[in-house]
Amino acid sequence: MYEKKIPELLDCGLAVTLKVIGGKWKAWIMTCIMDGVRRPSAIHRVMHAVSPRIINAHLRELEAYGIIYKKIYAETPARVEYWLTEAGESVLPVIQTLEDWGNRHKAYIHRHNASYEEGSCTLLQERS
Template identity: 65%
Template sequence: MYQKKIPEVLDCGIAVAVKVIGGKWKAWIIDCIRRGVARPSAIHREMEVVNPRIINLHLKELEEMGIVYKEIFAEVPARVEYRLTTVGRSLLPVINVLEQWGNENKEYVNGHHAEYILGNN
């Protein structure tokens, strides 16, 4: 089994939050589920720019952390949907703030920030 050379320290609240929603896609996955996009195939369509294998990996990690749970319906073929747990729902204000910040600063982040770099902010 692989062991990290530097042990993970989760005494800091920011480190815990980043572990849960860090990376490129986890916050987007949580947002999809919040909006009712619950089936893996629907999440894949919603996030078409992301490799489905990566989405599935993140879903598994979120499930292992207790942020989402997988509901399996006894149908043929089996139907799977993801739901937010209570802890997962408690992340929604954080996701909302991240979304708001991103919307307010997307032009800057997308490279239209020469005036800021030059100190004309």
């Protein structure tokens, strides 16, 4: 497994938050689970633009941080579901605040970002 040469400094609350929910897809995965999309195959269908390998890696990371937990049912075929922990539920308002900020400032950011491409956001607005 890859080990970083420079150790991470996780003494800062912001660094911890970004470590846990930062990245391209973790917030979307968490909102899927919050919305009741709990099985890996269902998460893959909702996030069809993202490689299942990437989604699975993020699920493992979120589980390792204690943000989600995996429930394995003793059935044939085996069934796995993911659930938010109390810590995972507590970060959802942070994600909502970040989305609100992005919605308020996206026109400004788009004007200043030459590489912006028109697209659709499917993170939290699909629930509306």
